[in-house]
Amino acid sequence: MIQGIPLEHFLIVSTIMFFIGVCGFIIRRNLITMLMAIELILNSVNINFVVFNRYLYPDQLQGQFFSLFIVGIAAAEASVAIALIINIYRKLQNIEVENVNEMKY
Amino acid sequence: MTGYTYTLFIIMIPLIMFLVTGLLGMKWKPIVSGLLGTTGMGISWVLSLVTAGSYFFGGHHAEGFQTIIPFEMKWLQFTDTLIIKMGILLDPISVMMLVVITTISFMVHLYSIGYMHGETGFARFFAFLSLFTFSMLGLVIAPNIFQMYIFWELVGVSSFLLIGFYYQKPSAVAASKKAFIVTRFADLGFLIGILILSFVTGTFDFAKLTQPGTAIFGSAASMSFLGISAMTWAMTLIFIGGAGKSAMFPLHIWLPDAMEGPTPVSALIHAATMVVAGVFLVARMFPVIHFQAPATQEIIGYVGGFTSLFAAVIAITQYDIKRVLAFSTLSQLGYMMLALGVSGYGGEEGLGYMASMFHLFTHAMFKALLFLGAGSIIHAVHSNYMYDMGGLRKYLPITHMTFLIACLTIAGVPFLSGFYSKDEILVAALEHNKLLFAIEFLVAGLTAFYMFRLYFSVFWGKDRHYHHTPHESPLVMTIPLMFLAVASIFAGYLPFTELVTSDKVGFESHMNFAVAIPSVLIGLFGIGMAWILYKKESDVPAKLAAKFGMLYTATYNKFYFDEIYLFVTKKIIFNYISRPVAWFDRHIIDAFMVGIGLTTEKISYQIKGMQSGQLQHYAFMFVAGTLALALSMIYLLM
Numbered sequence A: 001m002i003q004g005i006p007l008e009h010f011l012i013v014s015t016i017m018f019f020i021g022v023c024g025f026i027i028r029r030n031l032i033t034m035l036m037a038i039e040l041i042l043n044s045v046n047i048n049f050v051v052f053n054r055y056l057y058p059d060q061l062q063g064q065f066f067s068l069f070i071v072g073i074a075a076a077e078a079s080v081a082i083a084l085i086i087n088i089y090r091k092l093q094n095i096e097v098e099n100v101n102e103m104k105y
Numbered sequence B: 001m002t003g004y005t006y007t008l009f010i011i012m013i014p015l016i017m018f019l020v021t022g023l024l025g026m027k028w029k030p031i032v033s034g035l036l037g038t039t040g041m042g043i044s045w046v047l048s049l050v051t052a053g054s055y056f057f058g059g060h061h062a063e064g065f066q067t068i069i070p071f072e073m074k075w076l077q078f079t080d081t082l083i084i085k086m087g088i089l090l091d092p093i094s095v096m097m098l099v100v101i102t103t104i105s106f107m108v109h110l111y112s113i114g115y116m117h118g119e120t121g122f123a124r125f126f127a128f129l130s131l132f133t134f135s136m137l138g139l140v141i142a143p144n145i146f147q148m149y150i151f152w153e154l155v156g157v158s159s160f161l162l163i164g165f166y167y168q169k170p171s172a173v174a175a176s177k178k179a180f181i182v183t184r185f186a187d188l189g190f191l192i193g194i195l196i197l198s199f200v201t202g203t204f205d206f207a208k209l210t211q212p213g214t215a216i217f218g219s220a221a222s223m224s225f226l227g228i229s230a231m232t233w234a235m236t237l238i239f240i241g242g243a244g245k246s247a248m249f250p251l252h253i254w255l256p257d258a259m260e261g262p263t264p265v266s267a268l269i270h271a272a273t274m275v276v277a278g279v280f281l282v283a284r285m286f287p288v289i290h291f292q293a294p295a296t297q298e299i300i301g302y303v304g305g306f307t308s309l310f311a312a313v314i315a316i317t318q319y320d321i322k323r324v325l326a327f328s329t330l331s332q333l334g335y336m337m338l339a340l341g342v343s344g345y346g347g348e349e350g351l352g353y354m355a356s357m358f359h360l361f362t363h364a365m366f367k368a369l370l371f372l373g374a375g376s377i378i379h380a381v382h383s384n385y386m387y388d389m390g391g392l393r394k395y396l397p398i399t400h401m402t403f404l405i406a407c408l409t410i411a412g413v414p415f416l417s418g419f420y421s422k423d424e425i426l427v428a429a430l431e432h433n434k435l436l437f438a439i440e441f442l443v444a445g446l447t448a449f450y451m452f453r454l455y456f457s458v459f460w461g462k463d464r465h466y467h468h469t470p471h472e473s474p475l476v477m478t479i480p481l482m483f484l485a486v487a488s489i490f491a492g493y494l495p496f497t498e499l500v501t502s503d504k505v506g507f508e509s510h511m512n513f514a515v516a517i518p519s520v521l522i523g524l525f526g527i528g529m530a531w532i533l534y535k536k537e538s539d540v541p542a543k544l545a546a547k548f549g550m551l552y553t554a555t556y557n558k559f560y561f562d563e564i565y566l567f568v569t570k571k572i573i574f575n576y577i578s579r580p581v582a583w584f585d586r587h588i589i590d591a592f593m594v595g596i597g598l599t600t601e602k603i604s605y606q607i608k609g610m611q612s613g614q615l616q617h618y619a620f621m622f623v624a625g626t627l628a629l630a631l632s633m634i635y636l637l638m
Helices: A009-025 A031-056 A060-093 B007-027 B032-058 B091-113 B122-140 B145-163 B170-201 B230-245 B254-260 B264-274 B274-284 B286-293 B294-317 B321-341 B349-381 B395-411 B417-432 B435-458 B473-493 B515-535 B538-548 B549-554 B558-610 B613-637
Strands: B068-077 B083-090
Touching: A009 A031, A009 B122, A009 B294, A031 A060, A031 B145, A060 B254, B007 B068, B007 B122, B007 B274, B032 B091, B032 B122, B068 B515, B083 B145, B091 B122, B091 B264, B091 B274, B091 B349, B091 B473, B091 B558, B122 B145, B122 B264, B122 B274, B145 B170, B145 B230, B145 B254, B145 B264, B145 B274, B170 B230, B230 B274, B230 B286, B230 B294, B254 B264, B254 B321, B264 B274, B264 B321, B264 B349, B274 B286, B274 B321, B274 B349, B286 B294, B294 B321, B294 B435, B294 B549, B294 B558, B321 B349, B321 B417, B321 B435, B349 B395, B349 B417, B349 B538, B395 B435, B395 B473, B395 B515, B417 B435, B417 B473, B417 B515, B435 B515, B515 B538, B538 B549, B549 B558
Parallel strands: none
Antiparallel strands: B068 B083
């Protein structure tokens, strides 16, 4: 399926995804959007794992399994994060990240 | 040789009494602590007498007395060679000291029940007395010099506690501090001396150190410092420790002030037992001093002689009854030191050593009696000053009689104990050093004069106007007086020449009439002078004082030694050493440390804004930092 597509193309896609994620995390104010940005970062890493596995060691599966684990952990992390966000909403009546600044000096 | 294990109880009982009365005394009626302490002390006393009886008289001693160590244990083991032991050593001088200490301590305990009656801190007083007795006993039976040093310091502490017993009185607090600091300063010399001695010989044990002809000093001859041999240094430093405790000139300044403590304490600590610790120390180290450091022995002789003269002169002009006795104690301690300084070793040569121990023994009895008598007088009159007293013989018959006996004894009147011991000292001095003999001869006259000055102006002369009629002290106070009076009379008949000698072998001694008769005459002359001047109140003493003018004032102010010390410490040491050092500490060292703290604090204020609580700031910083690191890795290091 991926025959003929050079490695660089995958890496460029994953790098673009990573920086979109980083930018989204830094720029967006909404906590749920920030969570989505984190998912983007994780998925860009997943792509790297799978692709390097396929191109460097096609007989082995470690990279692919690793990406499966990352998906699982991402799901767990999302559930925890959303639970936190709900609590923040109950306390502050919104989910803007600037308002969550109790822990400053 | 384990028949003396019970001697352990002699020192353990006072320790237990200290702990019991010290910890539980507050919960009981005060009198319980007093009775408990006295009973315990009584048991120790009986045990000491039993020990002395079986040691001195229980067996055949033709070849001299054995040194017995009935108990010894390792206390601290640092290395294979550096071991500090605790134990008990019995030889003639330590057994004699056991008897002296427990006798005086028991008498003082008994006396204190009456004297301290109704005082606040009655239980505390008895606890401290027990602590002192324990420490003093531990000092004299120490089989090694390190144990002696430990108990030496304990004795210093208990003396400090008892001088400062009336801790609400500023003068008592000042006196206790003075005593502690002066003796502690001298103890520094003692400690350094111990270190040098043990470095040279590799042992702390007296048994090894004092063995005649021992080889452990072999390496000492080659060591010297500033042209003086190591052993002379060590012995001189140890003597400084002893001089501090025994209040030898010029470390004598603490003893007169120590009279701020309760009178029984003065009798026990500052007359009979603790102050002779220095003499005891020199006697204990005597073979070492005599053979290894003859120069030190010379020093000891002259310091003793000078102290005795100096203190006797001051005693003439004092008005505080306890201070007269304190200076008299100084003078008598000088006698003992001098006797050690002029002594030889072995047989009749060791006459001075024997005389010193003999005088220590008799002095303990009559000086304790004098102090307890003075306590009885103060108890009746409520004043320390001789010009508040007079004509007391009618009111205090028992005190009067016992005080008279003590005065006659110290003046060296024949057939009383002081005569015999003082005579032996004079004979020893005459044989070795004519100058010291002349000094002591003069001091014998001065002693008789100032003691009878005290006696006549207290018990004779005019009646004063007393607040209430003075009355004789209760029986619990007069029994010790009577006992000690009997002891003062008869202590001179103990055969000391056969019991306590420098090489532990007895010898025969004969009365030397060429010395005895003139010394008796000068004593009687002193008494006669006091009779003329003070028996009837007259203005002759005042006229004489006026005639001597400057000299009298200087003597009355103890030759300004306290002022000299204060000048040296306050004006010179404090101003020129302590102040600059304190300034350096505050302004350089402290400032450096404070500077570090202040700088950190200021920087923290500047950068604390970075912790904004905004998650996205942190994330931005993190990403930017990672990028910066990555870029620097790629472009700078590659």
